[in-house]
Amino acid sequence: MTAPSSDMPLSATQLVHLAPDHPPHDRNPGMALDLDWVAGVQANTSAIERRAASLGGRRSVKKDHQAAWLLKAISLIDLTTLSGDDTPGRVQRLCAKARAPVRAETLHALGMEGLTVGAVCVYHDMVETAVRALEGTAIPVAAVSTGFPAGLSPWHLRVQEIRESVAAGAREIDIVISRRHVLTGNWQALYDEMAEMRAACGDAHVKAILATGELGTLRNVARASLICMMAGADFIKTSTGKEGVNATLPVSLTMIRAIRDYQDRTGIKVGYKPAGGISKAKDALLYLALMKDELGHPWLQPDLFRFGASSLLGDIERQLDHHLTGHYSAANRHAMG
């Protein structure tokens, strides 16, 4: 599939309607860098913040719907460990949790046997361990790459790291962009970097981490989102989890509006992954409502939406327990990841 030319006129019929069905989508082939489009990007911070702040009051899911939505959230989690003290044992335990994220009797009671998380996300050195631990499941292993989290190691090593993670069995690669290209407005460099990393991924899907907490403005977030999509990112992702500020609703709104514009212009769906700071079941529901309202049903599936989270699962398990028993639960009643 070729990317449509960027100066294609926009019309009503081209805007993609948010239909509830979910056909498989094509990978993002990218498109030529369109700097006019980038220059025209607007993001009004106050207005975006107001929309984000009122969202929680506008949407509410209760009872069975809440349980179903929380189970959906589990299916969208990139269960993550990205610590210097990660060991094979730690990663195996995480993978076991990924296979069985909720107590079997709970899943049985909810009629949701077989539920797993969306993926397991680890450093390169843990990829093989994770792949082996997840054999027999459909759960992909994602590797953070390219000198994560700062992305400042030598360029050839960053590209090589992608290749080695893919060779080790990672089906998804979470790359970090060079923030300096955004901060200095070097869009061509950002585009080239992203395109080359995308190429290095081969068949593995690439998630572009923008490190939004270090981009200074929502306008920069919107611009960087567009550039990464033009250069072929399959997903755009907020954060490494290591910045001072990670996923926020205003940043998310900005990025998913960029995703919608990209789809309107090219017909291509790009995924979204907020990461870092989403630790409560209630937050997860809010994100799901945001995705549903702004982008539609396809973005409630793991091929287009993931939560980058480590402690979220525990809170969701407790909420599901409460749904079934009517009593508030405790962490020690649920298996560690």
Next chain:
Amino acid sequence: MTIKEIFDTMSYGPAPESNAEALDWLARHDHRFGHFINGSFTAPQALFDSTNPATGKVLAQVSQGSETSVDAAVAAARRAQPKWARLPAHKRAQYLYALARLVQKHARLLAVLETMDNGKPIRESRDIDLPLVARHFYYHAGLAQLAPTELPGMEPLGVCGAVIPWNFPLLMLAWKVAPALAAGNTVVLKPAEYTPLTALLFADISREAGLPPGVLNIVTGDGDTGAALVAHPGVDKIAFTGSTAVGKGIRRATAGTGKALTLELGGKSPYIVFDDADIDSAIEGLVDAIWFNGGQVCCAGSRLLVHEGVADHFHAKLKRRMDGLRIGDPLDKCIDVGAVVDPVQLASITRMVDASDGDKYTADTPLPSGCFYPPTLITGLSAASPLMQEEIFGPVLVSMTFRTPAEAVELANNTRYGLAATVWTENVNLALDIAPKLRAGVVWVNGTNMFDAAAGFGGVRESGFGREGGWEGLLAYLRPSGKAAALKPVAPLPAPKSATVDTLDRTAKLFIGGKQARPDGGYSQPVYGPKGALLGHVGIGNRKDIRNAVEAAQAAKGWGRATAHSRAQILFYIAENLSARAEEFAARLKAQTGSSGTAEVEAAIARLFSYAAWADKFDGAVKSVPIRGVALAMNEPCGVIGALCPDDAPLLGLISVMAPAIAMGNTCVLVPSQPFPLSATDLYQVLETSDLPAGVVNIVTGPHAELAKPLAGHMDIDAVWSFSSTDVSQIIEADSATNLKRTWVNHARARNWFAPDAEGRAFLRHATAVKTVWVPYGE
């Protein structure tokens, strides 16, 4: 649905807010309410239903207020008022603080009851209405505390009658009750017929604040009850929020009675989107502009004006957003648009939309049966289309395109109304250029429907007059202390049996558009001195002369855009030139009135100096509103002011009226002293030599009783003042209803034009309108 099925469809389920507490409260009152008068509920009588529009079920029955009930309420308010006004300010502040706290403590009950009675989504009553209500009482607790020291020389009006609409029942109560009580007035409030319940609950709760009996009274009923309150002679002020048609009726009904009046009426507020706007945010803003409370909002951004180059794209995105709106049970916490307030309103919306031309798009979203109307967009309309002009008061947005900023302003102002306006652009130069040019009381930049107790809210043109919120809102509940003496008519001196005639003819003309003009009718009248001298002739101006003068004043409106510094320079220059001819003017005063004119000329020069000084010092304000951003309160000129000048003090009186008007950037049509007009006609020679642009001041001599009517009724005049000794106050206030121009009349009360209070802030406030410009910021 099984959990697995929901997991697959990810549908929103029901998320109902409980109404058990609200139903309990209604049951405790046996679902029947009397009025709240003198601190307790009267026996229910002449009952009518208050229904839940979302279900059609009757919630309670309330009493139809009769003249007798209004009378009882006004009497209770009257009895309570002196003691309430005499309380130390701090004590009144405590009561208002207690009301604020009680609103917070009962917030959910009030919100749920509001939603049940009105049909608005619980999200709005809970997250917007109730917090604003509490904020309003807190803010006015502060104003009550500070008013005596910050506004010395003012006193409360007395008993205030409030008539409020059904779209924000409790919030409008707060907007009327809080400032009235803070200023030391007592209140009789008539809630809307459709939505009386939260007012009754509030009254119930007010007893927990220990509010003295009679300070707040609620009389329920329909328009007849409201009319009885408006007509009641014991009421000192009417504060009305509602339709322009009813507002005009109230203006006529109160004309000449001396009742103070503020009107907050309808609108067809423009929502302007420039091509450099954050389009997605502008669309989200429209959700808050026209689908907030189902578009049943006086300041709803109901008239979309979008830059032509991005219009198709914008409309396409907007339609998609509309499809995502969820309409349904207002008590559901996951609903965007609730019920229309009443089947009558639903029928009205339906009728207006069905009769309209244009391309109609209805949101592709499930619509419950019953009293619901779908979010609707109508494109392809022209400025002449009825729906571009008429307020629909429903979830219907109409749209047009523009090409340039100037055209956007022109289209935005092409309306009878002037309540609010919204501007979306990322260009601060453009936003701050456009905001002052929009004829509206409130302008929102890159946001919409932002409200706060500290920021004035209110309209211009047929959207009414008066501000609610801020110090400017409090002033509408106060007046200068003391009662002025009656003003006796000042008669012209009679023609002598044989006049002393100077052989050199001196014919004073009218002064219109910077030129001396003969009166249209071709009639003149002689002016005699006290000793029988024929001092000259003046033209007898008629309605056509008024028309010509107003046209000249309109053409001179660039004066309002001149810098305040240059307006000050010209006022100084007028003073300088008058000073140069002081003796001549003094002599002329003496020739007309028989008394020495020296002091009056000196006072006139001093007054010109005062307003030259004020021209660049009547500053606006930056309001402390709870957003990251600024709310600017800008003092803007009213526009064209028509004034019947004092008959006494022929020179000083005219200057006292003219100088504040032009200092603030207005242009004016002045009808000088009827018995002593020659000082005014001499003055135009001073104006001609003082670099005052043509048309800024126009002088039409003639009989006040004749000229009051064409001035008051003229649609292109923005304010009319009268200090005439001919009692034309009733005529002016009644005829001002044609376009709801502001009025300031003397009700046959005298004013000492030499006194210090004959100049200053009161005059400047009448010569200006506060425009609140909200500019949120942040990158």
